[in-house]
Structure formats: structure tokens, C-alpha cells
Amino acid sequence: MASRQLHLGAFMRPTSLHTGAWRYPGAFPDSNFNLAHLTAFAQRLEAAKFDAFFMADHLAVLNMPVEALKRSHTVTSFEPFTLLSTLAAVTERIGLIATASTTFEAPYHVARRFASLDHLSGGRAGWNIVTTSNPDAALNFGLDEHMEHDERYVRAREFYDVVTGLWDSFADDAFTRDVETGIYVEPERMHVLNHTGKYFSVRGPLNIARPLQGWPVVVQAGASEAGRQLAAETAEVIFAASPDLASGRAFYAYIKGRLDRIGRPRAHLKILPGAFVVVDDTVEEAQAKRARLDSLVHSDSAIAALSIALGHDASRFDPDGPLPDIPETNDSRSARERAIELARQEGLTVRQLAQRLGGYSGLAFIGTPASIADEMQEWLESEGSDGFNIMFPFLPAGLDDVVDRLVPELQRRGIFRRDYAGTTLRDHLGLPRPENRFFR
Numbered sequence: 001m002a003s004r005q006l007h008l009g010a011f012m013r014p015t016s017l018h019t020g021a022w023r024y025p026g027a028f029p030d031s032n033f034n035l036a037h038l039t040a041f042a043q044r045l046e047a048a049k050f051d052a053f054f055m056a057d058h059l060a061v062l063n064m065p066v067e068a069l070k071r072s073h074t075v076t077s078f079e080p081f082t083l084l085s086t087l088a089a090v091t092e093r094i095g096l097i098a099t100a101s102t103t104f105e106a107p108y109h110v111a112r113r114f115a116s117l118d119h120l121s122g123g124r125a126g127w128n129i130v131t132t133s134n135p136d137a138a139l140n141f142g143l144d145e146h147m148e149h150d151e152r153y154v155r156a157r158e159f160y161d162v163v164t165g166l167w168d169s170f171a172d173d174a175f176t177r178d179v180e181t182g183i184y185v186e187p188e189r190m191h192v193l194n195h196t197g198k199y200f201s202v203r204g205p206l207n208i209a210r211p212l213q214g215w216p217v218v219v220q221a222g223a224s225e226a227g228r229q230l231a232a233e234t235a236e237v238i239f240a241a242s243p244d245l246a247s248g249r250a251f252y253a254y255i256k257g258r259l260d261r262i263g264r265p266r267a268h269l270k271i272l273p274g275a276f277v278v279v280d281d282t283v284e285e286a287q288a289k290r291a292r293l294d295s296l297v298h299s300d301s302a303i304a305a306l307s308i309a310l311g312h313d314a315s316r317f318d319p320d321g322p323l324p325d326i327p328e329t330n331d332s333r334s335a336r337e338r339a340i341e342l343a344r345q346e347g348l349t350v351r352q353l354a355q356r357l358g359g360y361s362g363l364a365f366i367g368t369p370a371s372i373a374d375e376m377q378e379w380l381e382s383e384g385s386d387g388f389n390i391m392f393p394f395l396p397a398g399l400d401d402v403v404d405r406l407v408p409e410l411q412r413r414g415i416f417r418r419d420y421a422g423t424t425l426r427d428h429l430g431l432p433r434p435e436n437r438f439f440r
Helices: 035-047 080-088 107-120 149-167 225-234 245-262 283-295 299-310 333-346 350-358 369-381 397-412 425-429
Strands: 007-012 052-055 095-101 125-130 217-220 237-240 270-279 364-367 387-391
Touching (some): 035 080, 080 107, 270 397
Parallel strands (some): 007 387, 095 125, 125 217, 217 237, 237 270
């Protein structure tokens, strides 16, 4: 058995990572909005012993021109808590990670929903902290403009403090339910938070028992400086966006180094880059499969994807010229920087860059089970990552390829589990259960 083990999450989102995915021959066009399909996907992933099923979310229809929107299956998606609560009833072990925004949600609601999901699932919940980059989301919550980027992260830090404080409202032994004395809960084992800060005033306590995991696993994906700082201070899993091994190793060393400086054990934070995986019998066949998928991206969708990444209307740029200087906006800085760096490194025109972003431009493993396992093993053993958040090119066949062909090869090498060692998401990830800050 290898000394280090891969962790594998499955990345599901209302916006498939590839805008051509729903059109691929044999794919389910409604894979993101069909409960029967999503149930089958979660059960297949659990049978393969994946750590978690991760459901991303958006709080607005994506801000793209209608000509692109009409080609996109991003317009409709399930609210993640509702979906994952349903999936909790038809799965037993796989972790269930949901996105919740610190910009447009209230801490009490988030704390209560995640605590509920953790109890309903038997300790399998995880919270992906996002600050929400889509400016149109602000218009859905009574705001005329989006909160400034760095301020969103300052607010997120206080939001995290409130949510985790609320999760600690009750000691683990607070609910005695003594039918003889008639005492249901011990008042001295209940803490009233009384938080007053810059953004929130929350009395507490939370009206639900402490989550089974103590706290649901905390996940973060921001790659900006503010996002990295929030992750180092709070996250237990980072969904990273490293496009290659060199950048993955640099990011890994940087984040783990930050943990050293603030006194957090390195093992208490897992770094899982997103990885787009296409499997076939030969590398050439896998590349042909990827090329066919890319060919399904319409130019309207490609330009819309580039516009969203940059935070600027890319339809105004010369399509056959180089990418012009792109000033910062209030949108996602990490997405903007990745797009600019990709164009610079490969000398792409606006048209070429749009086509890449309309498909998928990040880390991709394209090949045979053995060649992909070689790459994943190198990432693991050279400290480029602790595993991967797998993105499937299309569903269901892309998922089946990973489960039926890649996972057995990883297991044969001893770098991925053959069975779960515990029942909770913390067990799967090797993370400790947080102590209650108010009770011992």
C-alpha cells in the first residue's frame, strides 16, 4: 500500500465544465436537472468509493448574451441543499458538499441548513464557501451593485466565524432527553453566541443539535490573494485550479507553507485541483474524443464564456487579434488571471482563447487508464496535490469511464481506497473532528 492516498471528489454543477457536454452523442442532455440521473451518478460514485459528490451553485442566470444563453443548459438547476438532502436518503457513505454564498446568505440560515444536512446524512456534509463573483446575483437580492471583491472576503471571514460559532451552540451531550426527570436539554450545555461585528449581529443559539461531524467539512476555492488567505485560515479542503504540475506544486507549497506560519497542521487541509478527465483505450482515441467534444462548442457560447471569465464583453474585441489589456473588475479575479495567463503562454488570439474557455481550459488528463494514473500518481508523490476534484466530460459515459476503468487502475497501484474506512466525510478525508470552542 502506498504511503499517500489520493482523495477523489466528483464535481457536479449547473454549468457543466464543458459547454458542449450536453450535445455529445449518447450524453444525457438533462443530466444536470434530472433526479433519476443525479441519483444514479451519486450511487455509482459511492460504489467507486469517491470521497464526495460536490454540487456547485449559482444565484443568478449567468450574465451572458441571449444568443449564448439559448445554447446553455445553465439556465435551470436544482437548489443544492434540496438536492443533496434527497441524495442523502439514497446513499450511505459518500460525502455531500454544497455551495453557499457568504455575500447573499445569512449566517444563521447557512449554519442551520448545513447542520441539518449533516444530521440527515449521518455526518457527510461539507460547505463550499463562496463569495459569489456574478454581479447579476446582487440584483436578485435587492442590491444595485456587487460588493467590492476584497470586501467580500472580509465579510466571508466574519461569516465563517459566526457559522462555526453557531455550530458550537450545544455541547455534544446537551440533549439528555431524560424521560424520568422530564429534562430534554441541559441549559448549562447551551451557549448563546451574542456575536456583534462589522457585518453581522447574531444572538444564537442555533436551534439544532451540534452537527455529527462537529462541523461540516469546510471547503474553499478562491485563488486570489484574499481567497488564499481565507483558505489558509479556514478551509479543510481547497478546490484548486492549477493548470499543470509545476503550478500545482508551487500552489501546494505556498498554501502548506501558510499553514506552517499560522500553526495549522499540514494534514488538516487537503488540496484537490479540478481535473478534466477523458479516458479511452489509447491516448489518440482519448484526444479524438476531446476534439469532438470541443467541436460542439458554438462560437456564441465560446465568446460568452470568455466574457464571463474576463468580466468584460469579449464580443467587442478583434476575434483574430491578441487579447487586449484587461483591467480588473469586481468579478472573479482568479478566473480573469487564468484566462490572461493562458492567452499569454500559448499566444492565443481572442477567438482561440474563447474556444478554449468555451470548452475547458484547465488541468486535463486525456489518455488511457494507465497514462492518467501515471500523471495522478506523479502529482500525489511530488506534492502537487492530495487528490483531484474530477470533472467529467459528459454524462453518463464520461463518469462510467472513470469509475470502471481509471479507478481500478488507481486501486491496483495502492493509491486509492478499495473501501471506506469510516462513515463520515471527515473519516474519508482523514480530518479531525473540531473541538467545541465553548464546551469540553
